[in-house]
Amino acid sequence: MANLSSSKKMVRKIATRTARNKSHVTNMRTLIKKVEEAVASGNAEEAKIALKNAQPKIMKVAQKGILHKNTAARKVSRLAKKVKNIS
Numbered sequence: 001m002a003n004l005s006s007s008k009k010m011v012r013k014i015a016t017r018t019a020r021n022k023s024h025v026t027n028m029r030t031l032i033k034k035v036e037e038a039v040a041s042g043n044a045e046e047a048k049i050a051l052k053n054a055q056p057k058i059m060k061v062a063q064k065g066i067l068h069k070n071t072a073a074r075k076v077s078r079l080a081k082k083v084k085n086i087s
Contacts, residue, residue, distance in 0.1 A: 021064075021066045025061065025066060025067075027057060028054070028057050028061050028067075031053055031054035031057050032054055032075065032079065034053070034054070035047060035051050035054050035079050035082070036079075036082070039083060039086055042086055044086050047082075047083045048083055051079055051080060054076075054079065055076050055079075055080075058072045058076055
C-alpha cells in the first residue's frame with residue numbers, strides 16, 4: 001500500500017479515473033449492442049438512429065484516450081457497414 005501522501009492521492013485519483021472510464025466504456029458498449037440488435041432484427045430505420053447515437057459516443061471515448069482512435073474508427077466503420085447492408 002502507498003506510504004507517501006502523494007502516493008495515496010495518486011491511488012485515489014486512479015480509482016476515480018478508472019470508475020469514470022469504466023462508465024464511459026459501459027455506455028459505449030450498450031449503444032453498440034443497440035445497433036447490433038437493430039441490425040439483427042432487420043429494422044433499418046432503428047439501426048440508423050442507433051448508429052447516429054453510438055458513433056459520437058465511440059469517438060468521444062477515443063478522444064478522451066480511453067480507446068485508441070483507430071480502434072474507435074474500426075468499430076464505427078464495421079457498425080456502419082452492417083447498417084448499410086440491411087438497408
